[in-house]
Amino acid sequence: MSSIQPFHLAIPVSNLEESRVFYRELLGCTEGRSSDQWVDFNFFGHQLVIHAKEILTHDEANNPVDGHDVPIPHFGVVLDMEGFWKLSERVKDSVTFIIEPYIRFEGQTGEQATMFFKDPAGNALEFKAFKNIDQLFIK
Numbered sequence: 001m002s003s004i005q006p007f008h009l010a011i012p013v014s015n016l017e018e019s020r021v022f023y024r025e026l027l028g029c030t031e032g033r034s035s036d037q038w039v040d041f042n043f044f045g046h047q048l049v050i051h052a053k054e055i056l057t058h059d060e061a062n063n064p065v066d067g068h069d070v071p072i073p074h075f076g077v078v079l080d081m082e083g084f085w086k087l088s089e090r091v092k093d094s095v096t097f098i099i100e101p102y103i104r105f106e107g108q109t110g111e112q113a114t115m116f117f118k119d120p121a122g123n124a125l126e127f128k129a130f131k132n133i134d135q136l137f138i139k
Contacts, residue, residue, distance in 0.1 A: 006045055006046045006047055007046045008047045009047070009048050010048075010049040011048070011050055011051065011075075011121075012050075012051055012052075012053035012121065012123075013051065013052060013053070013121035013123070014053070014054060014120075014121050014122075015120060015121065016036075016037070016038075016039065016050065016052040018120045018121075019039075019050050019119055019120050019121055020034075020039050020050065022119050022120050023039075023043070023050065023119070026090070026091055026094055026095075027043075027091070029042055029044070029048065037051060038051045038052065043077065044079065045077075061073075066104055068099045068116075069098075070099070070116065070126075071098055071116060071118075074123075074124035074126050075123075075124075075125060075126070076125045076128065077127060078128050078129060078130065078133070078136065079129045080129055080133070081113060081129045083129065084101075085113070085129075088115055088127075091117065095117040095118070096118075097115060097117050098118065098124065099114065099116040100115060101113060101114070101115040102114065110130070110135050110138055111130065111132070111135075112130045113129045115127055115128075
């Protein structure tokens, strides 16, 4: 698989300090530049910026996938399997899983681990890992 360019994503958070601790301490993201209104993070090699903003509502739209209600919108990152299971262990006592870690397409093309949970501001995150990363975009 070729080298991937980092993406940039900016999201609203209602409590900047609480979210800062979540991304830095719980998820292990390195903090970059910041102000009293925003904080940059190295989100697994990508640039995530949390912006202090009163959040009036979160769209609670879901899409049924494998018998689970997948939250829309959501974002996250594809990890390697070892990193996925380490992260799931690190967060399990600190988050409420929307979808607990499990294996999709077990024994099939595209086999992957996935889990969903929310940050303190209610932004839905998905972390996943493929048994064979070369199958990331396979049909």
